[in-house]
Amino acid sequence: MPASRQVRLDDTMRESIESLFAASLGDSERAAFYGYSDDDLLFCLMDAETIASSDFKQIARELLYSLNLHCGDKLSFAIGIGRESSPSVPLHEACLSALAAVQSQFYFGAGLVFSEPPPTVRFDASSAAANVCPDFHQALRDENEAEIEALIDRLTLEARTLRDPETDRVRNAYFRLLMILHEFAMEKKLTVIDPSQEESFIWQEVGELCTLDSLRDYVVGNVQAVFSQYKESTAVNARVGGVMHYIKIHYADKELTTKSIADNTYLSQSYMCALFKKETGKTVNEYMTEVRLEKAKELLKERHVKLYEIASAIGITDPNYFSSMFKKATGLTPSQYRERM
Structure with missing residues (x-):
């Protein structure tokens, strides 16, 4: 019967488990052979003539209890009972059936005794x-x-x-x-x-x-x-979108500031500015200027509209500042821009 674990065994642990295993079996005539097949599987070949088939599960349960009692805080165990070897069931097939049984812990968890092999219809x-x-x-x-x-x-x-x-x-x-x-x-x-x-x-x-x-x-x-x-990303986009929308609606407001925008979009000023910069790569003030300049370009098409009126229409009270801002962004003064349209 194989026993398995979920952490790597060192030599001390392996020896301790072997000792517990031997003590649990008691009568040495019960086990013909036992030992590790690899780091985490302990096989035991038992003499079926000295143990009734009905006793196998009880022995396995007692062994599992003993292993969990002494090592359960560090290791997890499962035991699989294979088919009885016979002329029709070679020893290697009996061992493989025990291995298949204990692998059922993958599907049901450790801490159990498995005696039935997996079904003949396999999971594809x-x-x-x-x-x-x-x-x-x-x-x-x-x-x-x-x-x-x-x-x-x-x-x-x-x-x-x-x-x-x-x-x-x-x-x-x-x-x-x-x-x-x-x-x-x-x-x-x-x-x-x-x-x-x-x-x-x-x-x-x-x-x-x-x-x-x-x-x-x-x-x-x-x-x-x-x-x-x-x-969270969608919520962030919604918050940034809300700031953008508010600026597009209120760009003509001469009192428009980052504080008034934050207050009206239910964000703190510092958070809004940091978030906007992170998501767009530009500051709120830079975006506000972009929106105002785009509107100014539209108004410049109307040649009868004076420059100070355009400045006022986009929320800027100082025409000179408007001209300076416009040239910085486009390389042209408002008048030059209008002439080239």
């Missing part, structure tokens, strides 16, 4: 991903978080129902969802990381997840993080 990760991915992609475009989570849960249920001992195939299905999510984040300008670079990082992260539930939670957590960032 490629087919499942092919079915879910298009809907997942569309739900992202629709910004439907509830549907996205439902699709992830659908994939999880199918994987748990038709569990595959080759867990990397299952991980790959979730990996494909994460890559689609990354493409969505790039489209929304939430990340600038190249997909080829992100692919390696995501696969490494997925490869370190030990259970189906942790895979599901990892994907859901990433979806929530992306949408949280997207909502």
Whole structure:
């Protein structure tokens, strides 16, 4: 029977587990052989003639209890009981069935005794991903978080129902969802990381997840993080858009200042100025000047409108300042600009 863990065992831990294992078996005649097949799997071949089949589960439960009692704060264990070796079931097949049984912890978690091998109908990760991915992609475009989570849960249920001992195939299905999510984040300008670079990082992260539930939670957590960032970005754009709209409506107000704009868009002056600069690359005052100059250019087409009237119409009380501002921005005085139209 194999026992597994979720952290790397050192030599001291391995020896401690072997001692607990030997003590739990008690009668040495019960075990023909036991030892580690690799760093995290302890195999035990037991003599079925000295132990009734009905006793195997009870021995496994007692062993699991003992392991958890002594090492449960550091390690997680699961035990798988394989089929009995016989002329029709070679020893290597019996060992493989035990290995397949204990791998069920990927689907159900550690801390359990597994005796039934996975079903004969295997989970086809490629087919499942092919079915879910298009809907997942569309739900992202629709910004439907509830549907996205439902699709992830659908994939999880199918994987748990038709569990595959080759867990990397299952991980790959979730990996494909994460890559689609990354493409969505790039489209929304939430990340600038190249997909080829992100692919390696995501696969490494997925490869370190030990259970189906942790895979599901990892994907859901990433979806929530992306949408949280997207909502914040949308909210930021809305706030900046509100500032722009207010300036376009009130550019003729001679009392228009960053403080009056902040007060009327329900933002603090310092926050508004910092946010606007960050999102647009220009200051609020620079944008205000741009709006006023564009309006001035329109009014200059009306040749009967005097320059001081244009200045007043765009919220500037000093005609000389208007001329200076206009030339600084265009390289021409208002009069020169008008002559060239």
